[in-house]
Amino acid sequence: MQILARYINTATIFDVSGDIDLANSPEVRKALLHEVRENRPPRVVMNLSKVRYIDSSGVASLVEGLKASRDLGLRFILFGLSPSAREVLQLSRLLRIFEVYDNEDQALAS
């Protein structure tokens, strides 16, 4: 799993690739919370188009990122969900609480 940050205007975009599971979800959580709490960009955007699988610990990391963002009045956005990632958010009844877009253009135009 790789997570890299890039910065476009007022957004921080995290490009994540590989599976997010128990072995690496702490890394995702750490990167997200550091960015949200230290840099406070108005928009934190997760590019999940190269993530094929997310487990419950990965979902928990996203929820933590969302809550930390909301606490500071920032937006937390996801795009490029794979069928598996979409299913896991649906089954957890969490899909509706995230801002989700199909691609980066839509996410940045929102």
Next chain:
Amino acid sequence: MNGVRATQSLMKTFRRARERDTKPHAEVRAAASKNGLLLKLELHSDPRLLSAVRGALERLTEVMGLSAPECRSVTRAVDEALTNIMRHCYGGRLDQPIEVTCSRIRRRGAVGPEEGLEILLCDRGPAVDPAKLRGRPLDEIRPGGLGLHLIRQSMDTVEYRRMRGTNQFRLVKYFNPVKSQPNC
């Protein structure tokens, strides 16, 4: 060899108990092999191995003819169950034994025999408190506690037993085989 014998004996004991307990459901083992065994994995409780198990389950479910969503469901359930074993039964220790045994089973459904995939996960951690296997309500938005819910949503049968110092989680998915190869 002693470890292998102990495992075989454990599996035999569990099979007998399961056959006894599931008789009302008329579950019958497939004739594909003597005991329906399809795949057996032994691994340490190292989270880095989860992706290897997912890969094996994805291929196995494809070969068995499950649909793409069913392949993802089974893979997800096994992955979440293993995650729970690694985190809660073994407390994050990386070198503890886990067995994953996949077998073909059948049951009589309303319109004829139904094919199923049974996955038995065994670990030697402390006994699990059944009260903790209920999961949490999903109404509150907070991280954690989702694994059990995902397992239950993904599988038709989820059972836990403690037997001779071993935790045994039994997961079953029934399906109608599809002829084309799905892309999981």
